[in-house]
Amino acid sequence: MILDNRGLEPPQPMMRTLDALESLPAGGTLSIINDRRPMFLYEQLDEKGYKHKTSEREDGSYLIEITK
Amino acid sequence: MVPSASANETNIKLPFSFIFVSMAALMASQILLLFQSDFLMDSQFRVPGIWSAAHLFILGWALMIAMGAMYQLVPVAFLTPIWNETFGFIQFGVTAIGTFAFAHFLFHDPQNALIPGIITLIGILMFLFQMFMTLRKQARPTILTLYVGTALVCLLLTIGLGITMLYSMKSGAAADYYFAIFKSHLLLGTAGWFTMLIFGFSYKMVPMFSLSHGYSMKPAKLVYPFYAGGLLVAIVSFFTESNVTLTFGLLLQLIGFAIFIYHISIILKKRVKKKLDRSFTFALTAILCGGLIHLAAFITALTGVFSKVVGPLLMMYLFFWIAFSIIGYLYKIVPFLWWTAKYSKEIGKKDVPALKDMVNDRASTPVFVCLVVGIFGVALSLFIGSKAVFITGQLLFTIACFLFCFAIAKVVTK
Secondary structure: OEEEOOOOOOOHHHHHHHHHHHHOOOOOEEEEEEOOOOHHHHHHHHHHOOEEEEEEOOOOOEEEEEEO | OOOOOHHHOOOOHHHHHHHHHHHHHHHHHHHHHHOOHHHHHOOOOOOHHHHHHHHHHHHHHHHHHHHHHHHHHHHHHHOOOOOOHHHHHHHHHHHHHHHHHHHHHHHHOHHHOHHHHHHHHHHHHHHHHHHHHHHOOOOOOOHHHHHHHHHHHHHHHHHHHHHHHHHHHHHOOOHHHHHHHHHHHHHHHHHHHHHHHHHHHHHHHHHHHHOEOOOOOHHHHHHHHHHHHHHHHHHHHHHHOOHHHHHHHHHHHHHHHHHHHHHHHHHHHOEOOOOOOHHHHHHHHHHHHHHHHHHHHHHHHHOOOHHHHHHHHHHHHHHHHHHHHHHHHHHHHHHHHHHHHHHHHHOOOOOOOOHHHOOOOOOHHHHHHHHHHHHHHHHHHHHHOOHHHHHHHHHHHHHHHHHHHHHHHHHOOO
């Protein structure tokens, strides 16, 4: 599942990501594309034990792959 | 076109210039207040030392910090880059020089404070122009643009009225309206500019810091007309000298503030992050304090004693609501700012510290306790007229301010 959060005003990207994570089955992967790194989300992902990997894209946005 | 992250991020030197200079103003204002106990005990608030300290605290600290935070937050929260960064640095220089010179003249030579006052005014006008040019480029204005926009208009009116007072003092013009202008200046500077601004940015920051989703934004549309309407009615009451109108204005503000508290509680109920950071909890407590002070203002107006308690109430409003909100949020914003500047390019390449490693959240508790106890002591001393209580409270508060400045400065060493 890929969620494109570019061009959205905060806190929309974070809210959309949390919504999508809720319905994601265990073991599933959610990929999000954000204008900025979701700094406040990382702590929560670590706390929940979700794995995540961030990479910068050519247009300056970020791809974050989250595995539940 | 979708804006990229780099286009929307401000040069970090700009917000940090404001934040660091504001810390110096905070310390100077609190140390200066420490020596004003005799006047404060006599309820003489309109004397050079207190004028100077109040303007250093409000213009030098709170306003400068709000400017710095806005240079950073506006591009992020409203998806529009700052109109002109170089202009921002010039604006910083003018405002900083103006504010410190203004505080100096208010203390030593108030009759000649007009020129540094005008330099400060130019600095603030430059900021307003910068924000106007920035926000007009926003693709989709929202209700929060209205909050921040109204706050900026209130700031413009506050300084306009402030300069009118200085001019009136020199020339005697508009002397009949001096007190109405003075009261409007205080109301618009506190409840107009700061409260509207904190409301607007709280709607952005509370969900971010608590990781909330799936809440309604409808109450925000109710908060605005009540609160802004209340401000307008209160200003009318100052010029018509009608207590009934003032009470009604304070009631409208109270209703607006109460809906805001209710709305924030709805957002928090929808949060994913169960354990909130202490600094953020402190900012949330400040919201409750703001509501309680609005309640006290309304009740005292209703019972006819508002004019007797307005001094201490205003002081508590400045500290418990405005200052504590700023301090609580700053503990979250500064580490975020510094992390982004220092480590954003390094993520994925090597181990970088987590955001929570940037500032010691646990160590903030004693600072907050000292701030609260200190300012409570100061407020109590104003009510009971005890110089010893004042000096103890003010000293404790000054030390806590220093520890707060130290904690914020330490972030940039990480």
